[in-house]
Amino acid sequence: MTSSFQAPIGTHDVLAPQSALWEGLVATFAEFAFRFGFTLILTPMFEEIGVFNRGIGEDSEVATKEMYVFQDRGERTYALRPEGTASVVRAFVQHQPTVPYKAWYVTPAFRYERPQAGRYRQHHQLGVEAIGTDDPAMDVEVIALAWRFYQALGLRRVRLLVNSMGHSECRGRYVDVLRGHLDEHRDQLCEEHQATWSHNPLRVLDCKRAPCVAVIADGPLLPDFLCAECSTHFSAVRKGLSDLGIDADVEPRLVRGFDYYTRTTFEFVADALGNAQNAIGGGGRYDSLTEQLGGKRAGGIGFGSGIERLLLAREAEGLTTNLINRTSDLFVVDTTGQDVATVIVDDLRRSGYAVERSFDARSMKSQMKLADRSGATLALLIGPQELEAGQVTIRDLRSDDFAAAQQSVAREDLLPALRERLNK
RNA sequence: GUGGGCGUAGCUCAGUUGGUUAGAGCGCCAGGUUGUGGUCCUGGAGGCCGCGGGUUCGACCCCCGUCGCUCACCCCA
Known part of the structure; x- marks a missing residue:
């Protein structure tokens, strides 16, 4: 059938009855965010490109090849939001609300990638940010919100992976040692990282290719390099989660795609999803992001969760009931x-x-x-x-x-x- | 960015070694006498067979290109 226009590659129209599942998901998240004391924030879908580049890292995968960058008629360079955190932190720096500032959002996110199951050029995220405190109890609160939300969705086969990236000094020490290790095994890395390992060694930890995985397997581990304070912080987070009955697996090689993370990082994996796109949510602490965006230092932590993947995970677990009634009386x-x-x-x-x-x-x-x-x-x-x-x-x-x-x-x-x- | 599979009605798909007016099921619409759905019966609407080019007397079918969908690698939500 010839149709003059269709939705762009990697994007989807969502019509009823599918759209009712979205209503249920968003309504449930809004309710949980409210219960946990988060208020709604709306920010522009595009920002000056620096907002994203500085935080997520200019050489990150997302920044280098996945951002939708464009110039407007005034020749300002903007980018469509590839993730949720940077805009909220920019808004925090701009408006300086009283701390801790706790906000939730629901937003489309744009990344120029080849689409596949659970991966789209426009996907949608639900998330929260809590800015202005270093208290590990806030880390626990943010992770607990995500956990309780997943439970409310009926998801059972979800695993929580946590790690600590330390703050800049302990991470710096780790990166030095890691760099040494990679240097020793430089010839054994995958093709891509043989060329780029030195620029940002942490990226290699993220590499799924067999050669890099092998090199990393007997490499140094981040948690072993934490300073006393970061270590105490990490312990407090783990204890807090444990007190709430939330199982967290420490995954010492977990690094996330954005450079702004410090200390706590975490990821939620839905084991019901068989494919590689099984991360339904992730996040972490970003204690220097406000400064990178031109503000005063303010610790923050947040997470984002992909709506499409949550729905896929629910489907994979055989959860067919909607979370909201959308039939007429x-x-x-x-x-x-x-x-x-x-x-x-x-x-x-x-x-x-x-x-x-x-x-x-x-x-x-x-x-x-x-x-x-x-x-x-x-x-x-x-x-x-x-x-x-x-x-x-x-x-x-x-x-x-x-x-x-x-x-x-x-x-x-x-x-x-x-x-x-x-x-x- | 790399590679595999696939593009025929709104949806899921048939389509015989290339042969004349392209089919089914579901869905949709209308009927099955005097105001009643869910079952059943009958009928109907709806396709430039993704698009462009080529081969051929003749192409949904073969070839090339292109666009799109999909899956995987990579990365991530």
């Missing part, structure tokens, strides 16, 4: 020209019911069919008889008993009758 069938329907539908909606109706003056049979398909519990029938008598016939669409399923009431008695029938 009532369907109004009117064969008298539908002027009555217009008024009754509005009345009912003002009373709080979810009400659907048909258009184009379809036959009764046709309207009943639509009523059935709408999923509504009850149909309200208005034909010439009801119009004449000032009545409405209530028909239970979910009952097999034809006689018991139907009842006619006066228009003024409709609301009480519905309250009884629907129990709401």
Whole structure:
């Protein structure tokens, strides 16, 4: 079929009924964020390119080959947001809200990649940031929010991996030793990293290719290089998680794709997802990002979670129930020209019911069919008889008993009758 | 960026060694007499067979290109 336009590569239109799953997910996350004391933040979808480059690292995979960069008519260079954190931190630096500043967001994120299962050029993230405290209890709170949220989604096969990157000094010491180790084995690295290992040795830890994996396997481990303070911080985070009954596997080779992380880093892996795109969320602490973006020092921690992957993970775990009800309560069938329907539908909606109706003056049979398909519990029938008598016939669409399923009431008695029938 | 698979109705797919008006199921619409859905029956709408070029008397089918979808590597959500 020839169609003149279609959604760009790696992007998707989401229509009902799938979109109802999104509503449920976002609503659930909003509720949890609220419970945990986070307020909503909205920031622009694009920023000056430096906002992203400085934080995530100019030589990171995302910055070098995945960002959507463009110039506007004023020749300013902008980039479409590739992730959620940088914009929030920029807004924090700009507005200086009282600390700790705790914000949640839901946003599209853009990365120019070859699409595949669980990876898109536009994907969507739910996330939080808590800025202005170094307290490990905040790390615990942020991770707990994610964990409790996943539980509420019904996900069971999720593993939490944690690590500590230390602060700049201990990380610096580690990088020196790592660099030495890589230098020793430089010829054994994968092709790409033979050329680039020296520039940013931490990237090699992230490499999935066999040669690099082998070299890293007997290399130095980050947690062994933590200073006393970072080590204490990391212990406090692990203890806090353990106190909450949240199992965390320390993964000493876990480094994440963005350079801004310090101390705590973590990732949530959905084992139900068989493919390589099984990370449903991740995050960490970024204690120097505010300074990198021109502000005063303020420690922060956050996480982001991909909506598409959460939905894939739910599907993979066989979780089919939606988190929010998106079927109508009532369907109004009117064969008298539908002027009555217009008024009754509005009345009912003002009373709080979810009400659907048909258009184009379809036959009764046709309207009943639509009523059935709408999923509504009850149909309200208005034909010439009801119009004449000032009545409405209530028909239970979910009952097999034809006689018991139907009842006619006066228009003024409709609301009480519905309250009884629907129990709401 | 590299590599594999695939593009035929809204969806899932058939389509016989290239042969005339391209099919099915589901979905959609309308009927099955006098106001009733979920089952059943009948009928209907809906396809430049992704696009462009080539081979051929003739192409959905073969060849080339292109665009797109999809999966994997890599990276990540």
